[in-house]
Amino acid sequence: MASDGDDPMTSPMDEGALQGLRVIELGQLIAGPFCGQLMGDMGAEVIKVEPPEIGDPMRNWGRGEDKLWWEVVSRNKLCVTANLRISEGQQIARELASKADILIENFKPGTMEKWGLSPEALHAINPRLIIVRVSGYGQTGPYSARAGFGGIGEAMGGWRYIVGDPDRAPSRMGISIGDTLAATYGCMGALAALQARDRTGRGQVVDSALYEAVLQVMESVVPEYDRSGYIRERSGSVLPGIAPSNVYRCKDGEFLIGANQDAVFTRLCAAMGRPELAKDERYHDHVSRGRNQVELDQLIENWTATLTVAEVEALMIEHSVPAGKMYRAPEMLEDPHFAARDAIVEVETERWGPLKMQNAFPKFSDTPSKVRRPAPSSIGQDNAEVYGRLLNYDAGKLAELAAQGAI
Missing domain, CATH: 3.40.50.10540 (Crotonobetainyl-coa:carnitine coa-transferase; domain 1)
Structure with a gap:
């Protein structure tokens, strides 16, 4: 703590974990x-x-x-x-x-x-x-x-x-x-x-x-190269092999969906009204979805493009799929969750x-x-x-x- 009896900026004891330093x-x-x-x-x-x-x-x-x-x-x-x-x-x-x-x-x-x-x-x-x-x-x-x-x-x-x-x-x-x-x-x-x-x-x-x-x-960038010679490259809005996890076009904007885990992908398929996709051999597990990432993203965007951002968001919440809107400062200032947490x-x-x-x-x-x-x-x-x-x-x-x- 600050020495020589010099009091730091006066404040109650609950004014922060580092109060006194x-x-x-x-x-x-x-x-x-x-x-x-x-x-x-x-x-x-x-x-x-x-x-x-x-x-x-x-x-x-x-x-x-x-x-x-x-x-x-x-x-x-x-x-x-x-x-x-x-x-x-x-x-x-x-x-x-x-x-x-x-x-x-x-x-x-x-x-x-x-x-x-x-x-x-x-x-x-x-x-x-x-x-x-x-x-x-x-x-x-x-x-x-x-x-x-x-x-x-x-x-x-x-x-x-x-x-x-x-x-x-x-x-x-x-x-x-x-x-x-x-x-x-x-x-x-x-x-x-x-x-x-x-x-x-x-x-x-x-x-x-x-x-x-x-x-x-930088996650596993160095050991990936050290072990196998793999160099991670630029991939835009996706991570190669991690699917679906992308920004998708809607009627009135863009929306981020992250459903790359098997159980979550099953819920996304239900939200889309396409439950059979979760059992399709092209998409039934993590590796298969990664292999067919481009076509899967296009399939999902064909669906989101028919809906508004609000409609897609409601379906994602209903089916417990991680997803969210693209926030700028105006959206942050209007959002009730930001307000509730005093963010x-x-x-x-x-x-x-x-x-x-x-x-x-x-x-x-x-x-x-x-x-x-x-x-x-x-x-x-x-x-x-x-x-x-x-x-x-x-x-x-x-x-x-x-x-x-x-x-």
Whole structure:
């Protein structure tokens, strides 16, 4: 827990599973800040350190005219400024680290060392500190010094090659999945390191590489090649040999049906009014359906094309077949299940007023996560509060640091 008697952001005991932990977030853009968002949502006091005046580029990222990503990724955080490129700013970072449980950074490997903020230097100040380092290729190895963004990690980890239609170039997912996976593994590693710290009393480094985070979710791609030389290829909306599991055209839209398990396929056949298909030798088991995947998908779409999405959905629910509509933001905001589980929450933001966004996740029965505060609107708006409370900086000290360009 945060040391030296410095109380973290005051909140009731039920304000999150990580209540009482203090996190210093030095990273910027996506991976580091998303790791901090996860911890903040679970109740940790997250202090985000931004460069003076310019702030984190995430303040100006997002689609459309209004740049709103910042409001999600920086919620539940306090924002201070420190110029880590000069000695005075580096000293501020060291002092913050001395009073923290976890420090997150996602700079190019070697940058923290150049600034005098290496793990060795920080552990000399605070042996219990857990340092999460997110980078493109990891802190070691021949590629470690290379610049790496999420898309590059997705390509190296094997994701990009298998996404898209087979007759086109590899596609992207549409979100920064490489960054968020690496951030999620970084968060998970930090929580495991906390458990280890309870036993040993020592902090450690959590090294989360973008490409390795992607590699972790690549299922059996590597052993398939190692054992049989099989290379998984792009297959569009289907997985070869897994049938039926596809998006099917209806009268008024598209609908996803996943009925590749034998018993489920039998129920789908009943819903279609074609129970005999479940016993047809072309479709009666998993292997046969995979072998005849194209014709089976066409047979199913010939049926769905005669019905509306709502009609197909009702039949799938009635026959207990996993299926669902293609959701966009409008459908999410209108759906009663999202509402019942509070999957989307309205946050009163300082800049935009009430703003709907995804709620904190996962759900806890005793220590619920939540959006406790909106993202700070101005750069360095919490300087006086945080530096005064944690580092005992008075107004004169803050003015001196500002004059030096340190904050």
